[in-house]
Amino acid sequence: xxxxxxxxxxxxxxxxxxxxxxxxxxxxxxxxxxxxxxxxxxxxxxxxxxxxxxxxxxxxxxxxxxxxxxxxxxxxxxxxxxxxxxxxxxxxxxxxxxxxxxxxxxxxxxxxxxxxxxxxxxxxxxxxxxxxxxxxxxxxxxxxxxxxxxxxxxxxxxxxxxxxxxxxxxxxxxxxxxxxxxxxxxxxxxxxxxxxxxxxxxxxxxxxxxxxxxxxxxx
Amino acid sequence: xxxxxxxxxxxxxxxxxxxxxxxxxxxxxxxxxxxxxxxxxxxxxxxxxxxxxxxxxxxxxxxxxxxxxxxxxxxxxxxxxxxxxxxxxxxxxxxxxxxxxxxxxxxxxxxxxxxxxxxxxxxxxxxxxxxxxxxxxxxxxxxxxxxxxxxxxxxxxxxxxxxxxxxxxxxxxxxxxxxxxxxxxxxxxxxxxxxxxxxxxxxxxxxxxxxxxxxxxxxxxxxxxxxxxxxxxxxxxxxxxxxxxxxxxxxxxxxxxxxxxxxxxxxxxxxxxxxxxxxxxxxxxxxxxxxxxxxxxxxxxxxxxxxxxxxxxxxxxxxxxxxxxxxxxxxxxxxxxxxxxxxxxxxxxxxxxxxxxxxxxxxxxxxxxxxxxxxxxxxxxxxxxxxxxxxxxxxxxxxxxxxxxxxxxxxxxxxxxxxxxxxxxxxxxxxxxxxxxxxxxxxxxxxxxxxxxxxxxxxxxxxxxxxxxxxxxxxxxxxxxxxxxxxxxxxxxxxxxxxxxxxxxxxxxxxxxxxxxxxxxxxxxxx
Amino acid sequence: xxxxxxxxxxxxxxxxxxxxxxxxxxxxxxxxxxxxxxxxxxxxxxxxxxxxxxxxxxxxxxxxxxxxxxxxxxxxxxxxxxxxxxxxxxxxxxxxxxxxxxx
Numbered sequence: 001x002x003x004x005x006x007x008x009x010x011x012x013x014x015x016x017x018x019x020x021x022x023x024x025x026x027x028x029x030x031x032x033x034x035x036x037x038x039x040x041x042x043x044x045x046x047x048x049x050x051x052x053x054x055x056x057x058x059x060x061x062x063x064x065x066x067x068x069x070x071x072x073x074x075x076x077x078x079x080x081x082x083x084x085x086x087x088x089x090x091x092x093x094x095x096x097x098x099x100x101x102x103x104x105x106x107x108x109x110x111x112x113x114x115x116x117x118x119x120x121x122x123x124x125x126x127x128x129x130x131x132x133x134x135x136x137x138x139x140x141x142x143x144x145x146x147x148x149x150x151x152x153x154x155x156x157x158x159x160x161x162x163x164x165x166x167x168x169x170x171x172x173x174x175x176x177x178x179x180x181x182x183x184x185x186x187x188x189x190x191x192x193x194x195x196x197x198x199x200x201x202x203x204x205x206x207x208x209x210x211x212x213x214x215x216x217x218x219x
Numbered sequence: 220x221x222x223x224x225x226x227x228x229x230x231x232x233x234x235x236x237x238x239x240x241x242x243x244x245x246x247x248x249x250x251x252x253x254x255x256x257x258x259x260x261x262x263x264x265x266x267x268x269x270x271x272x273x274x275x276x277x278x279x280x281x282x283x284x285x286x287x288x289x290x291x292x293x294x295x296x297x298x299x300x301x302x303x304x305x306x307x308x309x310x311x312x313x314x315x316x317x318x319x320x321x322x323x324x325x326x327x328x329x330x331x332x333x334x335x336x337x338x339x340x341x342x343x344x345x346x347x348x349x350x351x352x353x354x355x356x357x358x359x360x361x362x363x364x365x366x367x368x369x370x371x372x373x374x375x376x377x378x379x380x381x382x383x384x385x386x387x388x389x390x391x392x393x394x395x396x397x398x399x400x401x402x403x404x405x406x407x408x409x410x411x412x413x414x415x416x417x418x419x420x421x422x423x424x425x426x427x428x429x430x431x432x433x434x435x436x437x438x439x440x441x442x443x444x445x446x447x448x449x450x451x452x453x454x455x456x457x458x459x460x461x462x463x464x465x466x467x468x469x470x471x472x473x474x475x476x477x478x479x480x481x482x483x484x485x486x487x488x489x490x491x492x493x494x495x496x497x498x499x500x501x502x503x504x505x506x507x508x509x510x511x512x513x514x515x516x517x518x519x520x521x522x523x524x525x526x527x528x529x530x531x532x533x534x535x536x537x538x539x540x541x542x543x544x545x546x547x548x549x550x551x552x553x554x555x556x557x558x559x560x561x562x563x564x565x566x567x568x569x570x571x572x573x574x575x576x577x578x579x580x581x582x583x584x585x586x587x588x589x590x591x592x593x594x595x596x597x598x599x600x601x602x603x604x605x606x607x608x609x610x611x612x613x614x615x616x617x618x619x620x621x622x623x624x625x626x627x628x629x630x631x632x633x634x635x636x637x638x639x640x641x642x643x644x645x646x647x648x649x650x651x652x653x654x655x656x657x658x659x660x661x662x663x664x665x666x667x668x669x670x671x672x673x674x675x676x677x678x679x680x681x682x683x684x685x686x687x688x689x690x691x692x693x694x695x696x697x698x699x700x701x702x703x704x705x706x707x708x709x710x711x712x713x714x715x716x717x718x719x720x721x722x723x724x725x726x727x728x729x730x731x732x733x734x735x736x737x738x739x740x741x742x743x744x745x746x
Numbered sequence: 747x748x749x750x751x752x753x754x755x756x757x758x759x760x761x762x763x764x765x766x767x768x769x770x771x772x773x774x775x776x777x778x779x780x781x782x783x784x785x786x787x788x789x790x791x792x793x794x795x796x797x798x799x800x801x802x803x804x805x806x807x808x809x810x811x812x813x814x815x816x817x818x819x820x821x822x823x824x825x826x827x828x829x830x831x832x833x834x835x836x837x838x839x840x841x842x843x844x845x846x847x848x849x
Contacts, residue, residue: 016327017322018325018399032390035393035394038425038820041821041824041825042428043428047432048828050458052832056836057839088807135439135444136452137452148453151453154447157445158436195809209800210793210800213795429831515834525841528834
């Protein structure tokens with residue numbers, strides 16, 4: 001049962017009293033996360049519904065407004081998140097194979113990818129704020145734009161902002177996993193938190209997979 | 220742990236801190252009970268003030284602006300802090316694990332968090348009163364809700380937090396029902412209260428997040444002018460209504476489905492007879508939950524939505540009456556040739572069937588677009604939803620509470636005063652709200668602080684009824700307090716009921732059961 | 747006692763790497779496809795490719811391929827009702843009669 005790269009004091013996960021077994025706790029925790037993902041799909045989904053509706057109505061204005069976005073930065077961010085999804089799932093894989101060092105390596109890379117993503121986002125936001133490309137009433141770009149371009153930027157900021165908040169929350173959870181992984185809490189016997197945070201992180205990736213073409217590649 | 224005799228979930232640990240940090244679903248249920256009853260008293264007070272203003276035509280105690288604020292708060296409090304959490308978070312939290320033979324819900328810490336979301340959300344909502352709250356009605360329709368200059372943003376933020384309470388409860392219940400049933404308890408051996416909670420939980424989890432994003436967007440509209448719902452910026456105010464009602468229609472089934480589950484328990488227990496059509500009632504719960512997502516536009520027939528969708532929504536709304544009616548037929552069939560006990564819980568259950576049926580059929584009336592054009596935003600609608608919310612859910616909460624009080628507190632309630640409370644509430648309720656059907660048909664608009672003199676007589680009758688309900692609930696409070704402090708000791712199973720919560724002590728121990736129950740038959744095998 | 751019982755099929759490392767490269771390829775495809783002007787179809791194609799990427803993330807990275815079917819039901823239910831919300835709202839907006847512009 002114990003492998004050579006555990007610490008001298010092997011961590012034993014304590015199963016909560018209302019579960020009959022560790023297996024039941026594991027399955028239940030995953031189920032809970034999936035139900036939580038349903039709530040996230042419907043919440044973000046509302047934003048997507050609104051965006052798709054208005055894009056259909058104001059297609060030219062939205063196409064023109066999206067030219068202010070740099071698709072290359074969006075593409076880099078897409079690759080960054082996809083890669084971080086890989087490293088996230090690998091951290092689970094290595095926990096299942098009791099390879100603590102690789103668990104930590106992949107968690108650190110995942111976190112670092114989140115940092116890159118947020119830095120690129122911050123750069124994009126700073127540029128837009130500087131140019132006055134802001135939502136609704138705050139829009140004050142120096143030149144003439146289509147009548148409903150500010151509406152596009154409302155969606156841009158709401159959707160990427162909501163997404164960015166989720167990225168940062170995910171990064172917070174990954175830090176928590178890193179702390180626990182350092183303490184040797186994850187092994188083939190117990191990797192539930194890795195799976196649960198992983199599911200959340202993959203959802204964040206999924207949302208961006210749709211955001212990128214919808215916002216950056218219009219028209 | 221708590222195998223010592225006389226040790227139960229109430230007395231095993233003492234002190235406020237042990238309650239505020241509890242992970243025991245039973246204690247959390249009691250904390251919800253106290254919170255919900257407190258919010259009910261506050262929301263009810265706003266109602267009493269409204270009915271006082273409406274006692275006579277012309278100004279009585281407040282100006283129109285203040286009346287609109289009362290009306291908004293009454294709605295927001297009752298919807299989000301009383302009727303939505305009322306059955307699931309109080310009775311559901313306490314009894315779901317017990318009735319399925321589990322030791323707790325799947326995620327006890329999330330359960331406690333959901334209670335704190337209720338408290339913090341309520342605190343934020345009440346804080347908005349410093350800025351005169353909101354005057355938009357609990358529905359926050361745009362564009363007025365964008366422009367109105369008061370505490371709307373804060374109230375909306377409070378409701379957003381309250382939404383999380385509901386989501387977390389629903390999440391917990393879905394997983395608990397799937398994963399923690401006792402050995403031998405298949406889905407079709409679960410009590411019908413659990414089916415009601417389960418179907419409700421599915422709606423809580425899928426509909427409430429849409430309310431969440433809608434409220435966030437409304438705050439963004441008010442603070443940043445993002446423009447989604449503002450016609451001056453190219454937005455669509457009717458889209459706000461689509462977003463809002465996509466949640467708020469399932470929300471009304473979140474309000475009533477668990478209550479129907481309670482009624483199933485009461486009807487079968489106090490008829491001493493197994494329920495008629497168990498599977499039909501179980502499937503109808505899921506059916507109502509599913510169809511509830513397809514009818515939201517019936518709130519928007521006169522808002523500017525197209526006739527095409529109006530027809531679609533009208534049809535779907537009539538459809539949702541079918542599974543609802545199935546329940547009423549089956550309860551009635553259960554009563555037939557039953558050995559009926561007319562105690563307070565049963566009186567409330569039978570009152571529910573009668574009043575909910577009236578509420579339900581008036582809903583079908585409103586589903587007819589040609590009729591709704593005249594009745595929308597009149598007192599007919601107000602009467603309809605009070606019949607289902609108060610005549611329905613509130614009666615179920617009262618009946619369920621009396622039924623389960625011996626289990627929760629280990630003490631019997633006073634039957635005489637409980638029946639008095641029923642009479643006051645039932646009579647008071649009909650006196651309050653039946654005239655409102657007539658007022659609506661006569662054309663009296665809702666959400667108005669004044670009315671034409673011709674409407675005065677019926678308004679006076681309605682106000683007197685409202686104060687009668689108030690007295691009735693004061694009697695309920697008296698019965699509860701007297702029970703908790705001086706009630707006679709209750710046996711484990713005073714009603715001879717068959718579901719699992721009665722097979723453990725009153726009150727139950729911390730772990731719910733001393734030995735893991737094993738289920739070998741259906742939930743209602745009465746001899 | 748290990749959670750690695752027979753019921754837990756572990757997706758092999760090679761599959762994860764393969765999925766990653768597939769996702770990279772599809773991302774490139776998305777960008778390339780956007781260069782061609784296909785009018786309305788641009789959005790459709792972009793969403794189709796995004797959905798294929800989503801399938802890979804869901805099936806492999808999120809383990810839906812090997813896990814309990816109920817998780818897939820959770821995901822599909824959420825997407826289904828989202829589509830319902832979209833469908834009725836859009837039908838409303840595009841069938842409103844008697845207004846000079848669409849809103």
